[in-house]
Amino acid sequence: MTAPAPATGCRDVPVLAERGQQEVFCGLTGIIWLHRKIQDAFFLVVGSRTCAHLLQSAAGVMIFAEPRFGTAILEETDLAGLADAQEELEREVDRLLSRRPDIRQLFLVGSCPSEVIKLDLSRAAERLSARYAPKVRVLNYSGSGIETTFTEGEDACLAAMVPALPETDRRQLILVGALPDVVEDQALDLLSKLGIEDVAVLPARHADSGLAIGPNTVFALTQPFLGGTLAALERRGARHIPAPFPFGEEGTTAWLTAVAREFGVDQAHFDAVTAAPRARAARAVARAAEDLRDRSVFFFPDSQLEIPLARFLTRECGMRAIEVGTPYIHRAVVGPELDLLDRGPLLTEGQDVERQLDRCRGTRPGLTVCGLGLANPLEAEGLATKWAIELVFTPVHFYEQAGDLAGLFSRPLRRRAALRLEAAE
Amino acid sequence: MKLSVWTYEGPPHVGALRVATAMKGLHYVLHAPQGDTYADLLFTMIERRNHRPPVTYTTFQARDLGADTAQLFKTACLAAYDRFQPQAMIVGASCTAELIQDDPGGMAETMGLPVPVIPLDLPSYQRKENFGADETLFQLVRALARPMDRSADVTCNLIGPTALGFRHRDDIIELTALLGDMGIGVNVCAPYGATPQDLTRLGAAHFNVLMYPETGEAACRWMTRELGQPYTRTVPIGVGATRDFLGEVAALTGRSVALDESRLRLPWYSASVDSTYLTGKRVFIFGDGTHVASAARIARDEMGFEVAGLGCYNREQARMIRALAREHGVEALITEDYLEVEARIAELAPEMILGTQMERHIGKRLGIPCAVISAPVHVQDFPARYSPQMGIEGANVIFDTWVHPLVMGLEEHLLTMFREDFEFHDDAGASHHGAAATPRTPDPDAAEAPDSGGEVIWLDEAERELRKVPFFVRGKARRNTETYASERGLTRIGLDTLYDAKAHYAR
Ligand code: SF4
Numbered sequence: 001m002t003a004p005a006p007a008t009g010c011r012d013v014p015v016l017a018e019r020g021q022q023e024v025f026c027g028l029t030g031i032i033w034l035h036r037k038i039q040d041a042f043f044l045v046v047g048s049r050t051c052a053h054l055l056q057s058a059a060g061v062m063i064f065a066e067p068r069f070g071t072a073i074l075e076e077t078d079l080a081g082l083a084d085a086q087e088e089l090e091r092e093v094d095r096l097l098s099r100r101p102d103i104r105q106l107f108l109v110g111s112c113p114s115e116v117i118k119l120d121l122s123r124a125a126e127r128l129s130a131r132y133a134p135k136v137r138v139l140n141y142s143g144s145g146i147e148t149t150f151t152e153g154e155d156a157c158l159a160a161m162v163p164a165l166p167e168t169d170r171r172q173l174i175l176v177g178a179l180p181d182v183v184e185d186q187a188l189d190l191l192s193k194l195g196i197e198d199v200a201v202l203p204a205r206h207a208d209s210g211l212a213i214g215p216n217t218v219f220a221l222t223q224p225f226l227g228g229t230l231a232a233l234e235r236r237g238a239r240h241i242p243a244p245f246p247f248g249e250e251g252t253t254a255w256l257t258a259v260a261r262e263f264g265v266d267q268a269h270f271d272a273v274t275a276a277p278r279a280r281a282a283r284a285v286a287r288a289a290e291d292l293r294d295r296s297v298f299f300f301p302d303s304q305l306e307i308p309l310a311r312f313l314t315r316e317c318g319m320r321a322i323e324v325g326t327p328y329i330h331r332a333v334v335g336p337e338l339d340l341l342d343r344g345p346l347l348t349e350g351q352d353v354e355r356q357l358d359r360c361r362g363t364r365p366g367l368t369v370c371g372l373g374l375a376n377p378l379e380a381e382g383l384a385t386k387w388a389i390e391l392v393f394t395p396v397h398f399y400e401q402a403g404d405l406a407g408l409f410s411r412p413l414r415r416r417a418a419l420r421l422e423a424a425e
Numbered sequence: 426m427k428l429s430v431w432t433y434e435g436p437p438h439v440g441a442l443r444v445a446t447a448m449k450g451l452h453y454v455l456h457a458p459q460g461d462t463y464a465d466l467l468f469t470m471i472e473r474r475n476h477r478p479p480v481t482y483t484t485f486q487a488r489d490l491g492a493d494t495a496q497l498f499k500t501a502c503l504a505a506y507d508r509f510q511p512q513a514m515i516v517g518a519s520c521t522a523e524l525i526q527d528d529p530g531g532m533a534e535t536m537g538l539p540v541p542v543i544p545l546d547l548p549s550y551q552r553k554e555n556f557g558a559d560e561t562l563f564q565l566v567r568a569l570a571r572p573m574d575r576s577a578d579v580t581c582n583l584i585g586p587t588a589l590g591f592r593h594r595d596d597i598i599e600l601t602a603l604l605g606d607m608g609i610g611v612n613v614c615a616p617y618g619a620t621p622q623d624l625t626r627l628g629a630a631h632f633n634v635l636m637y638p639e640t641g642e643a644a645c646r647w648m649t650r651e652l653g654q655p656y657t658r659t660v661p662i663g664v665g666a667t668r669d670f671l672g673e674v675a676a677l678t679g680r681s682v683a684l685d686e687s688r689l690r691l692p693w694y695s696a697s698v699d700s701t702y703l704t705g706k707r708v709f710i711f712g713d714g715t716h717v718a719s720a721a722r723i724a725r726d727e728m729g730f731e732v733a734g735l736g737c738y739n740r741e742q743a744r745m746i747r748a749l750a751r752e753h754g755v756e757a758l759i760t761e762d763y764l765e766v767e768a769r770i771a772e773l774a775p776e777m778i779l780g781t782q783m784e785r786h787i788g789k790r791l792g793i794p795c796a797v798i799s800a801p802v803h804v805q806d807f808p809a810r811y812s813p814q815m816g817i818e819g820a821n822v823i824f825d826t827w828v829h830p831l832v833m834g835l836e837e838h839l840l841t842m843f844r845e846d847f848e849f850h851d852d853a854g855a856s857h858h859g860a861a862a863t864p865r866t867p868d869p870d871a872a873e874a875p876d877s878g879g880e881v882i883w884l885d886e887a888e889r890e891l892r893k894v895p896f897f898v899r900g901k902a903r904r905n906t907e908t909y910a911s912e913r914g915l916t917r918i919g920l921d922t923l924y925d926a927k928a929h930y931a932r
Contacts, residue, residue: 021501022484026460044428048520048549053435054463057471070430076550078426079524088426096428112458112521115487145460146487146521354508373465373477380475 003315009339013347015329020352023373024301024327025389026145027153028109029058033393034157035068037178038203040104042096043069045143046089046121047111058389068103070096074113085117089124097136104135104207107157110142137164137207149327151225151303151392154178158202162232168212172198173259174238176229177222180395181205187222187246187398190256193273196263202229213238220259222246222397224337225304227330244336247305248312248402249281254336277399284403285316291410291417293318295366301325301351302371302388307334309369309391311341317406321345322363325356367409384412431763431783433738433801437547438519439464440557440640444565445515446478446588450620451565452511454502456494456529457519459484471804472589481505485522495527499536502529506538513569513621514538515561517545541621543568555639555713555739558587562616563643569624572652575631579678580610582630582648584656585641586617591716591800593617595813596636600661603816604634607674607683615644628652632677636660636815638715639739662719664691664727664820684817691820695727703828707733707901709775711758711766711784712799714742716814718749720779720798723823725753733775734758736766763787774900777831782806793900794830798823881910884919891923905930 028051031043045051052071059067072092078085089108097103106128108121121140128138141160143153158176173196175187184201191199202219204211215237221230224245234240243258244251253274260270297319299306306326313319321341325348331338348356353374360368361381368378368385375385386409396405438455445453446468455461462482468474483501485494502516516529530544543564547557562585583600586593594617601611612630613623627648633656635645645656655677661670671682694700708730710720714737724730736758737746743759750757758769767787770778778788778795782803788795797806798814812826813819883891887906894902902923909926910918 020484020504021462021482022459023462023465024459025463026458028460029463046426049429049432049434049436049553050438050461050520050549052429052432053439054460056431057463057467067430070428072426073429074426074550079550085426092426092428112460113524116490116521116524144487145458146485146490149459354504371466372470373462374469376469376473376475377477 005340006342008343010341010343010345010347011331011335011338013338013343016346016348018325018348018350018352018355020350020355022149022301022327022351023353023371024351025058025150025371026054026112027143027148027150027156028054028111028145029150030143030153030157031055031069031109032059034154034178034203037181037205038105039205040102040207041068041107042100042103042105043107043109044093044096045069045071045109045111046114046119047071047074047109048113049073051111051113068100074117079117085119086124089119090128093128093138097132104137106132106136106138107160108138108140109153109157110140110144112144112146115142115144115146139164149301151223151305152228152328154223155226155228158226158229159232161203162213162229162236165236166212168214169216170198170212170214171216172200172218173263174211174213174217174219174233175199175201175222176219176226176233178203179222179397183395183397183401186400190273190277190398191259194256194260194263194265194270196259196265218262220255221333223305224308224330224334225328227328227333230333240332242332242336244311244340245308246397247308247405248316249278249285249399250316250340251308251312252281252398252402253278254340274399281399281402285406288403288406288410289317291413292367292406294320295413296320296322296363297409298322298360298363298365298368299324299326300353300356300360300368300370300374300388301327301348302369303392304328304330304334305388305391306369307337307341307347310345311337312405313409314342315340316402317409319367322365323348323356323359325349325351327351367413369409384416386412429762433761433763433781433783434554435464435467436520436549437552437554437557437560438517438545438549439467440554440559440587441515441517441545441547441561442468442478442480443554443558443587443589443640444561444616445480446474447586447593447616448479448619448621450512450622451479452505452509452514453478453480454498454505454514454516454529454533455480455482455519456498456517456522456527457482457484458486458521461519461521468588471802472807473804474588478588479509479511483522490525494522494525495532498527498529499532502533502536502538506540511540511621513541513543513565515543515545515565517547518549520549523549541568553739555741558640559643562587562641563647565616565621565624566627566644567647567651569621570627570648570652571625573626573628576610576612576629578610579608579680580612580630581674582612582627582633582654583614583617584633584635584645584648585637585639586614587637587640588617589800590617590637590640591797591802591806592812592814592819593637595811596815596819598811599813599816599818600634600636603661603667603671603684604674606685607671607678607680609674609678609680628654630654632656632674634674639713639741660715660719661815662716662819663723663823664689665722666719667816667820686817689817689820691727691824694821694824695729700729700828703831704729706730706777706831707773707775708777708779709733709770709773709784710735710798711737711778711780713737713739714746716799717746718742719814721749721753723820724779727820728824728827730777734769734773736760736769738781767791774904776898776901777827779827796827796830881907881915882917884917886920887918887923890920902927 125138125140141156217238220241244254246252246255310321310324323346375387516533533542635656648654659670661667675682732753738761747757763783779798785795812822906926
């Protein structure tokens with residue numbers, strides 16, 4: 001079982017703010033999972049060949065089957081006159097929508113080039129929405145690398161959906177964050193067993209899900225990188241339930257407790273519903289934690305999951321955090337996590353990758369959590385690494401995945417221990 | 426504006442990165458937003474490199490735009506020099522930085538760095554990855570190479586291999602050995618493995634071997650002009666091309682051709698009776714121009730295939746590929762739109778595809794076997810074992826690689842004889858592929874059917890019979906029958922038409 005909350009957490013610890021080379025994806029990357037999650041949406045990036053190449057490289061071969069995303073690549077002619085670019089864009093959209101009649105939501109996604117030339121995608125979205133309403137809704141957001149890092153793309157996407165949601169007075173709970181379907185179903189099942197039935201999810205799997213919002217809506221985030229969406233929801237009168245995130249046994253219980261309290265679920269019922277999965281999760285985590293206990297961990301900034309994961313690894317898996325780097329610290333969102341994280345690790349926001357590498361090499365952590373560009377080079381220097389993007393692509397939330405989450409961190413260590421390439425003696 | 430889903434080439438600065446990453450002692454300062462750092466993973470993950478690419482991204486953000494992105498560039502440049510102490514630097518802009526017009530080259534010149542700083546001008550909205558690599562190498566060579574005395578022994582430079590290239594690592598080894606057998610040493614191999622200092626010695630070679638025109642031609646041309654070095658035109662992929670290449674080298678150097686054929690197996694493997702079944706297999710070839718041209722020659726002359734169609738994605742090679750297509754009596758497909766490639770493959774229904782990783786996926790979807798012959802490639806195309814494309818061993822590797830996806834000769838007969846066997850049925854694919862034998866798309870014939878719509882109708886009995894034809898020839902049988910029918914003005918295909926057509930096309 002996990003330790004009691006520390007007397008003084010990290011909420012008021014000074015943070016090292018770095019402003020150097022950032023080695024993080026841009027927000028376009030979120031399209032890779034969002035287009036699978038929202039099944040009738042198409043993501044049209046308005047950008048350059050670089051943007052198309054990024055999506056392709058990040059997606060790898062996983063989803064080669066005609067994906068519901070594409071890049072409208074700007075060419076010399078588009079850069080010359082802006083009026084043309086609007087028309088060109090509309091022409092591409094017409095062509096796309098006539099080829100894909102299954103599309104009900106179209107996201108025009110801004111990139112660095114479209115922003116630098118000040119291509120007004122909100123105007124384009126408005127005009128196209130008017131043309132295609134009610135069959136297709138056209139929204140826009142920015143996934144550009146000059147404004148967003150990696151998971152902030154999902155935040156921008158969800159935030160863009162909020163103003164268009166219909167109004168409702170229903171007393172309801174919205175779960176906010178794109179989760180793998182299997183995890184989402186587990187969460188809904190748990191909430192239903194607790195007696196919380198009126199639950200919706202943002203993003204919904206389909207445009208006609210009936211998702212609405214209003215002053216009697218409360219919402220809980222399932223991902224820590226959704227600060228912009230939080231603000232957008234509050235603007236619509238909904239109320240945020242602050243909580244630690246549902247990673248690990250402790251995080252899931254704390255998250256559920258906050259929601260249950262909001263809905264007046266009594267403690268005995270809560271315990272009855274959660275006892276079995278809690279015990280299962282604790283057992284599963286304990287097994288993986290055998291390989292993690294007493295080792296140190298160092299986080300490079302990647303997805304904003306770093307603070308919750310550091311809490312999970314230190315409190316449930318017995319690890320010691322040396323540095324927790326994150327692209328951005330949104331205190332309203334991760335405050336409860338910071339309360340639980342014991343003092344000790346250096347908290348950094350932003351990045352200067354060379355200096356951070358110096359610190360990492362200097363401390364030689366037992367496990368380094370970092371992006372794909374750094375993992376193999378650090379392994380070659382003898383450091384065990386866990387590539388961070390897997391944490392975003394894999395089901396890791398809630399009780400039944402707690403063991404898998406710990407396993408993602410322990411596997412590289414187990415693997416290193418398993419390989420024997422020397423002569424037998 | 427052009428809608429694109431998957432691209433064959435990245436932007437030109439990725440080409441520059443391929444050159445920088447292949448070299449040692451060079452550092453690249455790229456004015457770019459932070460998201461562009463994704464390019465590192467191409468090298469560390471796909472190619473499994475154990476070092477970070479030698480590149481500093483300035484990673485400017487929106488809030489810097491109004492202020493001073495130029496200062497950011499200068500700071501990054503100085504910091505990179507201090508930290509990495511390179512022998513030379515290249516500087517340039519990515520697509521976004523090109524728009525803010527900070528002129529990295531001009532700034533770097535004024536900074537007084539104690540090493541050569543070479544500005545790159547890579548137009549992101551016009552050109553692509555291969556151009557970026559070719560231009561970068563050219564600029565480096567132009568800045569660093571000088572005329573000098575030739576080496577006492579006959580030597581050459583190997584020009585063109587880059588990081589992330591298709592089998593470049595192993596082609597270098599194979600070529601070095603091949604030339605060594607003729608008593609010719611390698612002076613410098615560039616960019617792969619070279620330092621900027623090595624580039625200053627390029628002029629000592631007697632001639633250049635242009636390994637990959639896509640990434641080395643501009644440099645070779647310049648060296649011909651300025652250093653008086655001729656370069657080879659034949660790319661030694663395949664047995665015939667290897668022989669031609671050595672002939673070319675002999676003519677350039679006055680040495681006689683020496684080729685150790687003791688390890689050369691392709692000719693005998695191709696002649697042995699088991700290979701009879703390869704005869705006339707219809708292949709579709711797509712990739713970069715150089716590899717496509719090499720593959721077309723091997724396919725026809727060394728494997729006995731029939732080239733059903735070919736094309737390339739790099740327009741720089743369009744003329745050469747068009748001429749080649751005429752020679753093979755097919756129409757060239759010059760495009761970078763993979764949907765067009767897919768449509769052409771579906772229409773031609775070849776028995777095998779020789780392509781890139783894109784065509785591998787197209788093949789999976791259409792149920793057509795595919796072997797990879799060209800970049801872009803994925804992690805599985807950087808094998809641990811030695812597997813060049815060039816020279817003697819390259820020919821051996823190509824024979825194996827191309828034959829592997831096919832159903833083997835005897836098995837082909839067995840499938841035909843027992844085509845209704847519940848286990849040994851044709852949809853199970855080639856037996857040596859085990860679980861990897863993915864079934865075709867849910868209804869593979871559905872994809873082919875629309876082509877036949879309109880003029881010719883398949884009667885039920887003929888359609889049923891067609892389904893009994895093994896999968897790897899079914900597409901061809903359908904097409905042949907339809908062609909046969911429409912040539913004779915028939916609108917319906919019955920059993921007789923099917924067998925008449927079979928007799929007509931028998932070979
Ligand atoms: S950082 Fe900007 S230019 Fe680069 S891929 Fe992302 S959006 Fe496109």
